[in-house]
Amino acid sequence: MKRAIPVLLLSVGGLVPVWMYSPGAAHDGELSEVAAPEPQQQTQKQAAPQTTGSAPKTTGSAPKATGAAPTTQQQQQQAQTRNVPGPAVQTSEGTVQVQVTLQGTKIIDVKALRAPNSNPTRMALPLLRESALKAQSADIDTVSGATATSDGYKQSLQAAIDGAR
Amino acid sequence: MPVRRVEHIMGLPISVDLRDGDAALAERAFAWLEEADTRFSPFKPDSEVSRLDRGELTREELTPDLVEVLALCDWYEESTCGAFTAQVPGRGLDPCAVVKGWAVQRAADILREGGASVFCVNAGGDVVTAGEPEPGKPWRVGVRHPDLADQLSVVLGVRDGAVATSALYERGQHILDGRTGQPVTGLLSVTIFSDDLAIADTTATAAFALGRDGIEWAASQEDCEVFIVDEDRRVFSSPGLPVHMC
Numbered sequence: 001m002k003r004a005i006p007v008l009l010l011s012v013g014g015l016v017p018v019w020m021y022s023p024g025a026a027h028d029g030e031l032s033e034v035a036a037p038e039p040q041q042q043t044q045k046q047a048a049p050q051t052t053g054s055a056p057k058t059t060g061s062a063p064k065a066t067g068a069a070p071t072t073q074q075q076q077q078q079a080q081t082r083n084v085p086g087p088a089v090q091t092s093e094g095t096v097q098v099q100v101t102l103q104g105t106k107i108i109d110v111k112a113l114r115a116p117n118s119n120p121t122r123m124a125l126p127l128l129r130e131s132a133l134k135a136q137s138a139d140i141d142t143v144s145g146a147t148a149t150s151d152g153y154k155q156s157l158q159a160a161i162d163g164a165r
Numbered sequence: 166m167p168v169r170r171v172e173h174i175m176g177l178p179i180s181v182d183l184r185d186g187d188a189a190l191a192e193r194a195f196a197w198l199e200e201a202d203t204r205f206s207p208f209k210p211d212s213e214v215s216r217l218d219r220g221e222l223t224r225e226e227l228t229p230d231l232v233e234v235l236a237l238c239d240w241y242e243e244s245t246c247g248a249f250t251a252q253v254p255g256r257g258l259d260p261c262a263v264v265k266g267w268a269v270q271r272a273a274d275i276l277r278e279g280g281a282s283v284f285c286v287n288a289g290g291d292v293v294t295a296g297e298p299e300p301g302k303p304w305r306v307g308v309r310h311p312d313l314a315d316q317l318s319v320v321l322g323v324r325d326g327a328v329a330t331s332a333l334y335e336r337g338q339h340i341l342d343g344r345t346g347q348p349v350t351g352l353l354s355v356t357i358f359s360d361d362l363a364i365a366d367t368t369a370t371a372a373f374a375l376g377r378d379g380i381e382w383a384a385s386q387e388d389c390e391v392f393i394v395d396e397d398r399r400v401f402s403s404p405g406l407p408v409h410m411c
Contacts, residue, residue, distance in 0.1 A: 127403065128380065128381075128391070128401045128403060129402050130401055131400045131402070132398065132399065133310075133399070135310045135312075135318065136316065136317050136319075136411070137316055140305040140307035140320055141182075141285060141298055142182070142285050142287045142292050142294075142304065142305075142307070143309055144287075144292050144306050144307070144329065144356060145290045145309025145332055145356075156314065157307065158287055162180050
């Protein structure tokens with residue numbers, strides 16, 4: 001994951017010229033863009049980035065919901081929230097791809113679309129390993145695990161260990 | 166001469182496996198635990214904790230020991246935004262979650278100061294170890310499987326250290342979220358490995374009180390390695406956990 005951070009930053013950096021060019025380029029289908037339907041949802045997306053978790057499917061910048069208040073294209077670009085996915089970058093750890101969310105020409109969010117070990121839990125907990133629970137019996141010296149009552153203790157592995165010696 | 170002894174103190178079965186001390190030293194450790202129970206139990210009307218709770222003592226009048234215990238309570242309460250608390254709303258002061266690990270760690274310190282270097286103390290499933298039971302081998306501390314009482318979910322190899330587990334399997338839902346007063350959910354079993362049982366035990370309880378948020382919280386605590394089972398039977402473990410390969 002340590003390597004992924006510079007890669008993410010580089011990817012974001014690489015997006016900047018793309019983003020500078022995007023007002024015209026979007027119509028050429030070079031970039032995938034999704035227009036946020038209305039301002040309320042923009043706020044929600046900032047608060048809970050996972051709601052934009054799916055990769056954008058539509059291409060082209062024609063907004064559907066904002067059509068209710070027609071404006072010139074320039075004005076739309078100022079107000080629109082657009083998700084712009086960056087290129088997928090191959091690293092030794094796996095594929096990394098970031099997406100920036102733009103409001104007008106301002107970046108308001110950056111998130112990973114794809115990252116090594118892209119299970120969300122592992123993304124959130126880089127310090128931890130995740131595995132399935134297993135049961136084993138083994139020769140041990142003592143047991144950790146609450147055997148807090150007398151009855152519980154009598155039936156516990158710890159009692160067996162205490163009594164065996 | 167090896168000593169093995171089990172006593173029930175603070176409502177806990179406490180086992181002492183002392184490999185290089187004598188019965189008198191073990192007795193001193195148990196006497197301390199009895200004293201800690203007398204002084205800090207919220208269930209004994211004359212205890213310092215009960216007297217503080219009734220307003221018969223001010224914080225300035227407390228013994229340094231209770232000041233230390235309450236400072237630990239306060240620190241963990243703040244760190245967990247109140248999920249861990251010694252003062253659940255509507256209930257009396259109950260610092261038991263800290264007192265247990267703290268008192269057992271001090272019992273282990275008494276053994277060490279008395280010259281013992283190889284021992285294992287187990288208080289209701291919370292463990293302090295010292296040295297090696299056999300040359301070159303650590304104490305093998307099995308962590309109880311959350312569903313199967315006679316099975317283990319992992320075995321840790323510990324020399325000088327502490328292992329505490331907070332889990333639901335026996336006493337029912339005994340840990341309350343201090344923020345809501347409701348039983349906590351999300352986790353089945355939290356095991357913490359640390360240098361000190363006061364830290365390990367309190368961290369385990371506090372992580373449990375946080376529910377799933379406790380996984381990351383516990384893993385980020387200083388000097389703590391975790392082994393946590395959530396309700397979906399997923400295991401989260403620190404890379405530094407001293408897993409013993411059997």
